[in-house]
Amino acid sequence: MLARCSSASIQGMEALPVTVEVDLAPGLPGLQLVGLPDTAIQESRERVRAALRNSGFRGPLVRVIVNLAPADRRKEGPAFDLPIALALLVASGQLDPQKLEGLCCAGELGLDGSLRSCRGILAMACQAKSQHAKAFVVPSANAAEASLVTGLPIVSATTLAQLVDQLRHGIKDNCCPQPAAEKPATTTSPASPSTLSSAAPLTIQHFAQKALAIAAAGGHNLLMVGPPGCGKTMLARQLPKMLPPLSDSDALEITRLQSIAGTLGNVTSLVRQRPFRAPHHSTTAAGLLGGGINPRPGELSLAHGGVLFLDELTEFPRSILDQLRQPLEEGVLWISRARLRCSFPCQVTLVAATNPCPCGWHGDSSNRCRCSELQRQRYWNRLSGPFLDRLDLQCRLEPVPTGQLRRCFKANGDPTERHLEGSFSSEAIQAARIRMCQRNPGSQLNSQLSALELGRYGQIEEQAFQCWEQVASRRQLSMRSSLRLLRVARTIADLEAVPKVGEQQLAEAICFRSYDQPPRVNA
Numbered sequence: 001m002l003a004r005c006s007s008a009s010i011q012g013m014e015a016l017p018v019t020v021e022v023d024l025a026p027g028l029p030g031l032q033l034v035g036l037p038d039t040a041i042q043e044s045r046e047r048v049r050a051a052l053r054n055s056g057f058r059g060p061l062v063r064v065i066v067n068l069a070p071a072d073r074r075k076e077g078p079a080f081d082l083p084i085a086l087a088l089l090v091a092s093g094q095l096d097p098q099k100l101e102g103l104c105c106a107g108e109l110g111l112d113g114s115l116r117s118c119r120g121i122l123a124m125a126c127q128a129k130s131q132h133a134k135a136f137v138v139p140s141a142n143a144a145e146a147s148l149v150t151g152l153p154i155v156s157a158t159t160l161a162q163l164v165d166q167l168r169h170g171i172k173d174n175c176c177p178q179p180a181a182e183k184p185a186t187t188t189s190p191a192s193p194s195t196l197s198s199a200a201p202l203t204i205q206h207f208a209q210k211a212l213a214i215a216a217a218g219g220h221n222l223l224m225v226g227p228p229g230c231g232k233t234m235l236a237r238q239l240p241k242m243l244p245p246l247s248d249s250d251a252l253e254i255t256r257l258q259s260i261a262g263t264l265g266n267v268t269s270l271v272r273q274r275p276f277r278a279p280h281h282s283t284t285a286a287g288l289l290g291g292g293i294n295p296r297p298g299e300l301s302l303a304h305g306g307v308l309f310l311d312e313l314t315e316f317p318r319s320i321l322d323q324l325r326q327p328l329e330e331g332v333l334w335i336s337r338a339r340l341r342c343s344f345p346c347q348v349t350l351v352a353a354t355n356p357c358p359c360g361w362h363g364d365s366s367n368r369c370r371c372s373e374l375q376r377q378r379y380w381n382r383l384s385g386p387f388l389d390r391l392d393l394q395c396r397l398e399p400v401p402t403g404q405l406r407r408c409f410k411a412n413g414d415p416t417e418r419h420l421e422g423s424f425s426s427e428a429i430q431a432a433r434i435r436m437c438q439r440n441p442g443s444q445l446n447s448q449l450s451a452l453e454l455g456r457y458g459q460i461e462e463q464a465f466q467c468w469e470q471v472a473s474r475r476q477l478s479m480r481s482s483l484r485l486l487r488v489a490r491t492i493a494d495l496e497a498v499p500k501v502g503e504q505q506l507a508e509a510i511c512f513r514s515y516d517q518p519p520r521v522n523a
């Protein structure tokens, strides 16, 4: 007898429909899987057989052929265990075929018949809804995630036996947990003493504060250069707290990305916190950009909508950093394989930190740097010119004077609130974003504007243009760098609530790109 069950497979950010077909034919007992299954699906033979037996069902004593249609697309993961088991029950006459009609199923089986969570459920639920599925059948552990898609009935259970029992008695939407009351985004909530991180800086210098605020408001990439222990890492970790809350569509996309990457965990509401990803410099290209036969998102895409922090930038292999160039520019990463091509969004604010030279003390007032000019040149040679060109803000940070820290020790009040004061507060950053979204086409951030849009909507004064031209030719800035200078100046004007970009904003933007790397040498 032939039986069918609908399911879905993940490809990039999308879930694509898959029909699991099971046919029982006379012959020696055995289960054959066809339709380009990967190793995890091949192994589902053993899991399904054991789960059926341990759940009190008859195992097939004939030849079983399982086909995953369409047969020309590679399928991956253990989520096909459940649809295979259910189709087998129908084919062997242990479940009425009508009970599976219109259902979409996904879930991993344990040998004891328990149902285990699997990744990509949110994308599959969106796909099931678009296919007008009667209900989406998932393990209980995935029910809350699936129910984030409104208007799609969810059926869930903890074991296969429990689920079949439900199906036999007629399904009812047994899992539509009320979406949990949305917690205010941590990025905007003022830190209470109880939630205050012990890693919060006591104080931040005005220049560093402004660089962070510009990066947060306009989505500009930031490079911080400074001596050891001056607080670069600490400052970068403050950035997510300064970013405005996520819109519903961004929150859905970020939740979906985390679900596909398998890092979501148990959620009852959309992820509302902007991501902050800080991969170690030993990370591989696949770890940073994503990859695999059936590609999964890497750190870059997992930082979508938030911050990608590359600490100790010069320690990252140059070849890996250079692979970031194109996705940073386009905000989307395309991965091509022989059989498939998929994309992951990656609109991130890149924040990088490094020392100015191998010993770390170049430019320090203590004069303790003993690195030769050649050593310094070689150190900066680890970063390619085109990669550095993409960093809008490049500034040197100085250590906070101990006297300033001491005053902070004595001062009362909450240090995290104190350092986000005035025009650098998350409220001011949010207001700047509202201004730029109202002015820019498609509600884009200033860093995302094309040259044409910048000229048309940037509201740049003639004197500022003249000054910009002079600076660009004197410093021999590339076309990209000079446009980025204008975008930063536009963000500074938005932060200061100034309608037009004048010379002053442009001069400030130049200051924030004033870190001079040594001239390049041939390695």
Ligand SMILES: Nc1ncnc2c1ncn2[C@@H]1O[C@H](COP(=O)(O)OP(=O)(O)OP(=O)(O)O)[C@@H](O)[C@H]1O
Binding pocket: 200, 201, 202, 203, 204, 226, 227, 228, 229, 230, 231, 232, 233, 234, 235, 353, 354, 355, 400
């Ligand atoms: N503004 C500050 N307020 C309070 N503590 C600070 C501040 N700046 C630095 N520190 C202290 O100095 C330590 C080192 O800071 P951090 O790790 O950010 O330095 P870094 O610039 O990243 O150094 P490296 O170049 O060695 O990586 C922090 O753990 C913190 O204790």
Ligand SMILES: [Mg+2]
Binding pocket: 232, 233, 234, 311, 312, 353
């Ligand atoms: Mg550091």
